[in-house]
Amino acid sequence: MTIRVAKPGFFTTVQDLGRYGYAHLGISPGGAADPLSFRIANLLVGNDENAPALEMTLLGATLEFEKSTVVALTGASCECKAGLDNVPANAAFDLPAGAVLQCGSMMSGARCYLAVQGGFDVPLVMGSASTFVPGHFGGFEGRRLQKGDGLQVRQHGPFRVRSLRPGSLDALGVPRPLRVTKGSQHDWFAPEAFERLFSTAYIVSEQSDRTGLRLKGEIVRPREQLELLTDGIPLGAIQVPQDGQPIILFVDQQTTGGYPKIANVIAADVHRVGQLRPRDEVRLVEVSIAEAVQALGEQERWLREIFVS
């Protein structure tokens, strides 16, 4: 069964939850930029939460379905139609054979996920279906989707679809500061640098993508300009280059780098970074490592509790 790409949208790729175990060869995990919405989309259609699905950015794709299919859309709110009918968000629904699913511009948030029952059938590269566009590998031919591409769906038995308790995702859309912990080189920065980092809002620059989000705002500088010996970069590290404008390193980041890292976005807030758009305002707030780990545990429990069955 083939799903044909009539319009690819702005930047649409096949993703899963990432490619682990290769950082020492310079290969970052990649994977869904908003892993929470990605997992919910898969769970709704009855898939394993890591099944390959589409990540659409800012402007969605138009897809033609050869056969009837169960699909779900999650993440950024985006007007989607099948023919003339609006289709629901955050719910599994049937598309009849021959249906054309048209996903429009995202109204709030940056990324929308489309899961199909069974998952997209792409070859696994180093154990993962994630597309790593800068390295030209993974996903569908190592690139973003283009008009005319034909995506295959994995063979599968009928899975039981699931549904969400009403209102359970409401809290996700509420703007609140990104929570961060201290970074690897936090001791390079004086307390005043942290005050600046936490006291004002930053604007997400246009030069932001899956490798990193550049922030524009208060300048932050280390006590002295020392040269850092290149070291490993964790997901969500906030590094400060010479111009003093922080960069949040994201899913397709370099595995090592030479700029000091002042702070790090907590794992439980990575999904919110994935929904930031260029020109969005973002504030940062510090939490302890213990609070960050607790928030991650609560998020996992929440994810199990939001489904009706």
Place this chain on the structure above:
Amino acid sequence: MKIVPASDSSLLVVLGNVISPALHKQVMALFHAFQAWHDPRIRNLHPGYASLLIDFDPLRLTHDELSSLVHQLALANDPAVDRPANVVIIPVCYDLELGPDLLDVAQHAGLSLDEVVRQHSSPTYLVYFLGFSPGFVYLGGLPEALHTPRLATPRPSIVGGSVGIAGSQTGIYPVDSPGGWRLIGRTPVCMFDPEATPPTRLQPGDRMKFSPIDRATFEDMQGRTEARLP
């Protein structure tokens, strides 16, 4: 040894603050010990010049538990240390067309082209670690005479296999990418193939040498089975 939490899901082990083969040996000992440990709670290992970043699942392992494990494994000998030193030979065609900055490097060093090639291909380099992009090696051992500042304006695209110099570093662009290194030649062998196991020709801790080849040999080797990764 200093152990600092780098994030809620990672720990940075800092073993020193200089680039030296002795510190590199300690980094590799810890890296190989963690690789041999096969702990499913540990997701990724990022060796650096003098540090190791360990990425893990914080819901199954705490920073304190991992910190104890670091101390325990740091006492063990490097399981790879007794392996015979593997010197990987990377053939390079040093040529004005494949290495468009070769003349600039020679001029900057005040050396003849032949002497640049001789000096670049004589040392046995140490692969400190890989980073920046898939398969990109950080090599130590570039002769001081060849140290050349990077280009003021990076090139928008560089062909994969290009060999370059930037400051005191030399390296190979594994895949087509933008970059600001001074290009002095190109290798016909594949440095990174996502389908191969392992996907990179060089591993952290390897030793390597550049071996000069002429243009005819370069053309002949390109695309041949031996140029691919197994």
